[in-house]
Amino acid sequence: TRERPDLILLDFMMPGMTGLEVCRRLRAQPGLAETPIIVLTASDDPDLNVRARDAGATSTLRKPYGPANIIGAIEQALGRRIAPGKP
Secondary structure (H helix, E strand, O other): OOOOOOOEEEEOOOOOOOHHHHHHHHHOOHHHOOOOEEEEEOOOOOOHHHHHHHHOOOEEEEOOOOHHHHHHHHHHHHOOOOOOOOO
């Protein structure tokens, strides 16, 4: 049995292909079609949010960000709060 992730954090800028291409490929896989994907980026491209959503991303998070921003984005994507120390 293959385990399915609850959430995917994906960097936009990667060697070889962009995070948006990876996002499209993940969305094409039946077991990952509904898995939340958060795209992390340092890009200042004003159209990136729209392009990320078009590629299937749940949301984008622009750098710089801190732990509270990451936790907030994850909680929003999962639709629940993350309890400290709980898996």
